[in-house]
Amino acid sequence: MPIFLLEVGTEELPANFVDDAIEQWRSRLPQSLAENSLTTEAIEVYGTPRRLAVLIQGLPAQQPDREEEIKGPPAQAAFKDGKPTKAAEGFARKQGVELEALEIRPTDKGEFVFVRQSIPGRPVAEILTELVPQWILGLEGKRLMHWADGDMKFPRPIRWLVTLLDEAVLPIELVNGSETIKSDRISQAHRILHPEPVTIPQAADYATCMRSAFVEVDAAKRKAKIQEQVQASAQQLDGSVAIYPELLEEVTNLVEWPSAVVGTFDSEFLSLPPEVNITVMATHQRYFPVFKGVREQTSANQTEAVSTLLPNFITISNGDPAKSDIIAAGNERVIRARLADGKFFYKTDLAKPLESYVSQLEKVTFQEDLGSVAAKVERIGKIAEQVERQLQLGEDERQIIQRAALLCKADLVTQMVYEFPELQGVMGQKYALASGESEAVATAIFEHYLPRGASDRLPQTLAGQVVGIADRLDTIVSIFGLGMLPTGSSDPFALRRAANAVINITWTADLPINLHQLLEQIAADFVAAHSKTNLEELLQQLREFCLQRIRSLLQEDRLIDYDLVNAVLGENDPAYGLRVLKDLLDVRDRALFLQTIRNNGTLDKIYETVNRSTRLAAQGDLDTTQLNPVNVVRPELFQKPSEQAFYDALVQLVPQTQAAQEQRNYQQLVDALTQISPTVSNFFDGAESVLVMDPDPEIRRNRLNLLGLLRNHARVLADFGAIVKS
Structure with missing residues (x-):
């Protein structure tokens, strides 16, 4: 089955955009293909500082044929006295069918004319040619830019385009004013290690071809390689390294062929607070600090106790590993200047007590x-x-x-x-x-x-x-x-x-x-x-x-x-x-308790009666804070023993609910509601059940007040009317 490769080559992309773009394509491309009735076996999305790529495996050669039902004019307008009108003739002509192919079917809005058409599937190459520009220009980012004299926007200028369906180049063009970017099979390799272009024979060879040209397109593999090299370099220094997740993510998207380089700085700077050195290295210079021993940390400025810093750092280079000494020397010059600044600032700041700076906050x-x-x-x-x-x-x-x-x-x-x-x-x-x-x-x-x-x-x-x-x-x-x-x-x-x-x-x-x-x-x-x-x-x-x-x-x-x-x-x-x-x-506490009693099945024991009471009580007018049935419910209006039993249970429930409310012992409340549940069930559905919505307004109100009181007791824990049966 066909394999499709798309590679968008650019100037160096912002590191955070690479991850964003990969995630956007991972979520959007399967949906885009599905909308066009195209299935796949796998979609792999790649990204480096100079390229975004997707490899789609297992595509069909073309869309499947499909039947489509097309709705036409109302039947009354299409046929008069059993004969087709101009409306019917026009609809048939537009759809390219004979009048005999028209069918009349009922709908919610009356009878309409329909026609069934068999639509042959389009070749996958034709569909991809339409979709690829949408995929590229549909990427969203915080800072998009124009370049040349066109209106096209992307985080950085697009310089080349590779579109291969197996071994064939799909002819796609991106027009940006007077500049046109045409697709080809030629990609650009590592700027330093392989300055010559690289030709990709067929889509399936993409990752292998790029690795041979010193470009690892798979971000996960670059990340793993960086971790391995950084840890190995630290071990050679008899130390260990803190690999901060944010720094690792950023560095992964700054290089195409990672190479660890070890550098040093003067031991005098170790007299600075370690957070200063770590911030300079990790946050400003994107270096990995090295320690005599360190436990895992989550961020570069975390101040939990850490082991002693070593006067070393590890940087990830995108250059020539053979020139690591030169790269290290350049990095050492930069960090020495930054640390020297830090030392000066620290000494100057300590010359005054912290309180003396408060007045300057006015400015x-x-x-x-x-x-x-x-x-x-x-x-x-x-x-x-x-x-x-x-x-x-x-x-x-x-x-x-x-x-x-x-x-x-x-x-x-x-x-x-x-x-x-x-x-x-x-x-x-x-x-x-x-x-x-x-x-x-x-x-x-x-x-x-x-x-x-x-x-x-x-x-x-x-x-x-x-x-x-x-x-x-x-x-x-x-x-x-x-x-x-x-x-x-x-x-x-x-x-x-x-x-x-x-x-x-x-x-x-x-x-x-x-x-x-x-x-x-x-x-x-x-x-x-x-x-x-x-x-x-x-x-x-x-x-x-x-x-x-x-x-x-x-x-x-x-x-x-x-x-x-x-x-x-x-x-x-x-x-x-x-x-x-x-x-x-x-x-x-109430939310966690509710989740607990749902998980252990206790909620089910009271759900039906309390929820039903809550829903019916909404038709009454009892205040939601009322708990005591005395002076709220009139026993003289009871017609069935189940009403009296309900009332008596509510009287006994009052002190239990109040105690649970004061002590926040919601288990006590649930236990009390569980005990009253059979009484309420008998009120609703037992041999002595009553009609809550009695024609007599006084009796109806009295029964609604019984239900309202139960709702109010349960409401101390939660609004049971909002709970969905599990």
Whole structure:
């Protein structure tokens, strides 16, 4: 079966675009082929800094023939007195069939004329010729560019095109103004190791041909080769290497034929904090640091204890391995200059205590309409005080938090962080300790930035947690207050990530925080300073945003079923939403508990009766907070013993529900609901069953109130009306 090769040759692509493009083609090409009735055995997508390629194996020679049914005019318009009209004749002529081929069939909109046609499949070469330009120009990226004098856009100029169906070149052209890129079988090899073009005889030979020309097109194989070479080089130095995932991904897409090169730097620079050296090497120069011994790390600026750095680094070259000494010397000159800068900045910054930098934050703008970073620091301190009151903290802990809040942004105006912004918080911790601040304050300065990314750890100290929450809540409320809400994939201030951090910190540290109250206080302060903002509208936006984040975290991170998340959040129920925001720990616990009793089958025992009661109770008018049947249900209206039994069970349920509510013992509540379930079932379907929707309005209301009370008891745990039967 035919094999198709497409290679798009370019100038050096941005490293992050290579991965994005590969993923886009992996998801889109199978769908594109399927839409054209083309099956495949395998689709392999490749990418290097100079090319994107796809190899499609097991294509058919052509599409399968297919039957197509075409709808024509209404039967009344097509035939009159049993004879075809001009409408019928025109439809038949357009479809290229005789009038006898027309069929009349009923539809939802009446009878229409139809015709069946057999459409022969098109050759696969013809279809691919149409699809390839769509695949190429359909790739999306953050920064696309024009080149030459045309309107074509791509991350970098396209220089050549290879399109082979087995051994045949498919004639495809990309026209960009006065420039036309025509497909061929000639590709470009490694710039240095194989400067001559390479001819690909047939599609199946692609990867082999390119490897013979010193280009490894398979990103996974390049990555594995880099890891192997880096680790081997470190072992030769009697050390080990930290392979940071982000650095490995980037380096993989910067080279076509990786070659590890070992370099050295002066031992004097080891006196710098290791995070400075690591940041210079890994983040700025894309080198792998070497240690005497190291445990796995997730990011280059992580400050967990690491083993001693060696005065060596490993870089991945895309050049000639025979010239590794020259390459190493060039890299050593660069890193020496960068480390010398770092040493100077470090010495200069240490000349003053960290607190002396706080006043300089007045000169740094946080956001044009929100003032300076100094103003933000002041707001962080006030919000931290509000959190302290909620947590009922002692004076010693409050002093640590307020000191950390004052100093948390001071390192932003140091020379080191100005030059290496990745080190904010890291250097704040170092400078705080050097200035005589307590270990607790210094740690909180660093931790208030955590988590920096999805894979980073959360703050471990209470001070770091409180200051981090205060910092993020200030940002969220302030940016929302300016009307700059995140939309779609656009979130320039990373507000979603900030809200996720607030919720995750609260859940992980079991902090009894009333988020609703905090949002009200912070929003009120914002409106007092920005009178044009409507407080109620701002609060509504903040509540909805935070509830969306809670929903996402419960489903995606905690793996709670979507309907159970709906049940604990309350669908279109503002009161339930407020309950969630007032007690983040409670919503987490209720969601996890619901998932547990679903998994062990307990939920099934109460689902039918509670869900049925909940749905019927919606037709009544009982307040959802009412639990006690006394003065709500009138026993004198009972007509069946099942009603009295239901009432008595509800009376006994009240203290059990209240105790479960006060102690958050939801198992106790579920046990009580399980006990009442047979009584409710008898009320609905037993020998003494009743008609809930009785013609008598008083009797009907009385029975709906019984059901409403059961709903309310269950509602202490969740809105059972939102739960779908498993």
